[in-house]
Amino acid sequence: PDRATLLHEIGHCADLPHAGEAPIGKPAPVDVGGSSNVMALAQTNVQRNTLTVTQGEFLAKAFFAAK
Secondary structure, three states, X not given: OOOOHHHHHHHHHOOOOOOOOOOOOOOOOOOOOOOOEOOOOOOOOOOOXXXXXXXXXXXXXXXXXXX
């Protein structure tokens, strides 16, 4: 409903966990994020429309973003 699901799933392809969760093999979350973070789980009446700088860095290093 917030039109962020595709970007959310692309984030998973770049090894981003859900907002506030630790990546696989890491002891702590990369970013806390919030309910408006694209990597947060979808909620009724909440627009997911933000990414953090760290999440952007993950996306920039993803295999599909390599030049």
